[in-house]
Amino acid sequence: MSRYRIAADIGGTFTDVVLYDKQTGKYQTAKSPSTPEDLSLGVLNGVNKLISNLKDVDFFVHGTTAGLNAFLERKGADMSLILTKGFKDIYEIGRANRPEIYNIQYRQPKRLIERRDVFEVNERMLADGSVDTPLNEEEVLKIIDTITERGLNSVSICLLHAYNNPEHEKQIRHWINEYLPHVSVSLSHEIVREWREYERTSTTIINAYIAPIVERYLKKLDDETKKKDLDSELYIMQSNGGVMTAEIAKKIPIQTMMSGPVGGTIGGTEIGQTNKLQHLICVDMGGTSFDVSMIVNGQPDVTSEAKLEKFPIMTPMVNIHTIGAGGGSIAWVEGGGLRVGPESAGSNPGPACYGNNGKEATVTDANLVLGRIDSEGFSSSDMQLDYRSAYNVIEKVAEKLDLSVVETAEGICDIANAKMADAIRTLTISKGIDPRDFALVAFGGAGPMHAMFIAEKLGINKIMIPSMAGTFSAWGMLQTDIRHDDVRTYVSTMEECDNGIMNRLYHEMKTDTDKILNQQKISEKDRVFTYLSDLRYAGQEYTVTVPLSSNEVTNQNLKHLITDFHEKHLNIYGHNNPEGQVEIVNLRLTGKGLLKKEQRSKGIDNKNGRASSPRSKPVIWKSVEKETTIYSIFDLTPNKSALGPMIIETSSSTVVVPEDFNVVLDSSGSLEITRRNHT
Template identity: 40%
Template sequence: MSNYTLAIDTGGTFTDFALLDNKKGIIENYKINSTPKDPSIGIINGIELIAQTKSLDSGTFLSRVQMIVHGTTVTTNAVLTAQGAKTALVTTKGFRDILEMRRGIRPTFFNNKYQAFKPLVPRNLRFGVEERITASGAELIPLNKNELELIGRQLQAKGIEAIAVCFMHSYLNPSHEEEAKDILQELLPRAYITISSEILPQPRLYERVSTTVINSYVGPLLKNYLESLLGKLRQLHFTGNFFVVTSNGGAAIPELVSKMPAATLLSGPAAGPIAALNLSQKAGYPNCITMDMGGTSFEASLIKDGIPMTSRQAEVNSNALALPMLDIRTIGAGGGSIAWLDSGDFLHTGPQSAGAFPGPASYNLGGTEPTITDAALVLGLLDPDRFLNGRFPLAVDKAYQAIEKHIANPLNISVGDAAWGIYQVAITNMANSLKELTVQRGFDPREFLLVVGGGAGPLHCAYLARQLEIPTMLIPNESSIMCAYGMLLTDL
C-alpha cells in the first residue's frame, strides 16, 4: 500500500497539488480552481479529485497521507485588500502616529498628487499609554496600569478583535509589554494580542510597530482558517503531520504560525526559489532567475552562486515587514489580470485580477472584462479544449467580445491587434520587474538561467527571455505547480 506526502499551494485563481509517492518516489501534479471566500473548500475539492483518480474515497486516500505541507495566501490577501481583523494599536504615549508617519520620507518627491497610504489601524484605534523604557533598557516611567485599563474598556466597546502592543525600546526590556498583554488579555479574553518583543525584538521603531500590527491584523484570520481546514481534514481521517510554509522558505506547525502569522505573508511564493534551486543545480547552473506566473500574480526571485537572495526589509501594500524572508518581487501580472484603458486611452494590465470567480471572460462564469488569458486565447496561444487538462473548456467568443468591447472599439483597432497589445504590455511589466531584480542591482540577466514556473509561465517565458536577452530557459515538468513542488523540498 502506497503512502504519500501532499503539498498544497493555494493561489488566488488556482490551487496546486504535488503528490509524492514515498515508496515509488513518483510525483504527480494536480490543479483545481481556488475558492477565495473559503480556500479550504478548494483544498477539499482537490483532495476529492486526487482520490477519484486513484479510485478511492477521500477518507481512505487521506488516511494514507503521512504529511501535508501547505502554502497559503490568507494573510497576504488580508493585507493586500485591507480586510483583516479590526485591530487596535497600543504604544508609548506620544508615538501613536508613528504607523502613519513612517520614516517621514515621501516615496516620490515630484508627484504633487501623491496621497499617503492608509495604515491598517486608523487613528481612532491607536492609543498612547504612559510608560517609558530608556535606550539602555532601564525603566524611566512606570507603566500606567489605570490608564491601560481605561484603554482596554474602550477597546471592548469598539468591538476590537486584535491588539498590537509596541513600546519604545521594549526589545531591551519587555516587562512593560508583558504587563500590558496580561492586563489587556484579561479585559479582552477573545482578542488576538501581539507584543513586539515576542516577534521582533530589535531597534527601529517604525518597522517594529508595523510588523507587530501586521501580525495582529492577520492573526485571527489565519488562526480561524487553519482550525477550519484541520477540522475538515480530521473529519476525513487525516492523522498525519501538517506544516505551513513560511516566508523564509522553511515550514512550521500550525501552532507556531498561529502565534506569528506575519511570517506567512509570502507562504506560497517562498517555495518557488527552493524548487528553482533544486532544478537549476541538477542542470548544472549555480545562477538562475526564477519566474512564476499564475492566475493572479507574477513572482520573481534571484539565486546567485546556489544561494537564494534574502531580505529583512519588505513592504506589502506599503506596510513595512521586517522579518527574514526570501527576496521575492511580486506584481499583478497573472493570467487573470484585467486589461483596461486609462483616461488618456493608454493600455494597462493589472494589478486588478478577475480571480477564480468570475475569472476571465473566457471562463464563461459571468466575467466580462478582458484579461491576459483572454488575449492569449484570441491570439491562438491557448487551446480552448485542453485548459486544466480538458476539465474546463474556454469560450473563445466570450474572450473576443470582451476585448472588442473594452479595448479594440475604444482604440479603433482590430481585436487581434488589441489582444497583441495586451500581451505586450504584460510582457513589458514582467520584464521591468526582472530588471529591478537584476540590472538595478548590478547583475546581468544574460548570465542567468531562467527557470520557468506557474501555470501561465511557459506561455510567456520566450517573449520575456527575448526582451531581456536571456539565452537559456528551463521549463521543468513541474512548472505548472512549481511552488507546490518546492514545498516537497522544504527543509522539515
C-alpha cells in the first residue's frame, strides 16, 4: 500500500512542497527557490528535501505557472489562427465597448497573433448547426503549406458556429495532424463550446499560445518523476478548483492558468468547514504577488468568464484578483513620493536580505528592519537573513525621502498594506459586498505578517492563519477532486424551451464528461454531476448561472429554476423583475471525480520547527520600539488565548500580531485571531 500524498505549488520566489504521511497522519513541508529557467527543477528540489524516491507516492499534484508565465511575459508559441471566410478581423476588432471610458491613457492589449498569420477558409455552418458551405480542402492544404514555410508551431481553429457543429474543425485538425504531426492544434469547440465569437476566439488563441510550452514542461516533469519511480498519475491543479491528469492538461492548458493560487482557495474551503465559517476572503501573499479570492456560502466563487491582461477567457475558474504586491515587491521613489511594487526582486536575486547581491529595497527587507522577521532563520527554507544588507538598501531609499530608516520601513509596509486592502475592495465593496461580513484567511510566506494590518483597514474582525500558512496553497491541492466542466449554447425563452432538446444536450455533455473521467480512471460510484443553466431577463446581455434541482429537465423543475433565478438576481444586483420574461442561454454541466483524501491532519511534523521557550526582542510598532515576545507555534497551548503584540514563528511563515488582537491556537493547529475593542 502506498504511503504518501504530495503536492507542489510553484510561486514567483519559492516552490512549496507538502508531503502527507498516511501512516503517521502528519504533514511535512519544504520550500525551495523557484527556477524560472526550468520550473521542474524547483519542484524536484523541493520534493527531494522530503522524499528521495516516489515509489510509495500514490498521489502527486502540483500547480504550474508555466502557461501563465509564458502568457504574461509574451513568450508563447509562434502560431496561426484559422477562421471562417469573411471573419478574418474578428480577433483584431474585438468588442466595440471601451472598458475604461474615463482613462485617456487606456490602450488595447497587444494581440497574441500577427494579422499575417490569420487565415480564412471557405466554409460556413449556420447557427442551427447545418452546413451552408462545405469545407474547401484545397484551401486548407494551402494554409498548411504556409504554416510550414513560416515555421509556426501551434494552430488555433475557431470556425463560425462550431460550438453547434464542430465537424469542420475536426476535419481541419485531421489534415494538420497528417501533414504537420509536430504542431499543436487547439479547436474552439474543445476549449469552450459556447457562442459569442470574439470571446470564444480569444479563449482558443490563449490556449494555443501556451500549449507547446505547457506540453514541454509537463512532459519533462512527467519524465523526471518517472525516473524517481512514480507509478501513479501526475495531476495538475485546474483554475476551476479541481484537478486533472497531466495528459488532459496538455490538451486544455488554459485550465492551468491560475492553478497555483486556486489551491489556497480550496484549502480555505476546508478551513471554513472545520471552523463553521461560510463566508471567507482568502489572501495569498508570496514573494511576487498578492492573490484575493472569496468563499461564499461555503463554496469557492467560480466565474464562467474572466479577463486576463484585458483578454476575455470563457472557461470556468475561481474568481481571483491579483496585484503585484509580495514580500519581494521593490520600494522606489518617484516625484518625491514612496512607491511599492508592482516590480519584484523575484527569487534571483530576491530581497537584499537574502544575501544574493540584491540591490533594491523590498517589503521583506522592511519587515526585517522593523524586527518582524527573525534574521537567524527564515521559515522552513533554512535561510540566514542579512540584516545589514536590508538596512543599507532601506537607508538609500530613506535618504531620498529625507526620512529615518524606521519611518521608511514602516512606510513601505503601510503602502503595501493599503494596496492589498484596495485589492480586496475590488473583489468586495466594488460589487456591493461588505468585507466586514467575512473572515480573512491569510496564507503564503508573507500573508500572516500583514493580515492583521489589512484586516484593520477593512474593518474585518476575524482572521484565520492556517497551520501550514507558508505552504497552504500546496496543502489545499491535496483536498481537491478531479473536475471537468462542459457547456452547450441553447437560446430560448423559458416559455418556449424544449425539454427534449435540453435533456439531449445534458446527456451529450454527461457522455463526454464520462469519457474524460474514464480516461482519468474514476469509477462510476465516485462520479458526481451538477446540472446548471445560464439565465437572463429578455434584453440583457449577461447571465446568471443557476443550478437545476434535478438531473432531468421537467416542467416542474423549470418553474423552480425561474424562481431561483429571480432570487439570485436580487441577491447579486439588489433588484429583480419577477414579472419579466426570462431567457435561457447556456446549459452547463460540472462533473467531479471524487478522490480519496485525508482532510484532517493529526498535526505537523516538527522536524523543521524551532520549538523553544518564548523569548523577546525589540520590534517596531507604530514607530515605537517595544520589547516583544516571540513564540514558536509549537509552544502554544491549544484553546488558550493570548493578547498581542507578539510574533509567532511557524515552520513556513511568521505571524505578526499587533496589540488589541487576541490569538487562540485551535485543535487543528490553525490560529484564530480576533480584533478587540472594535466598533
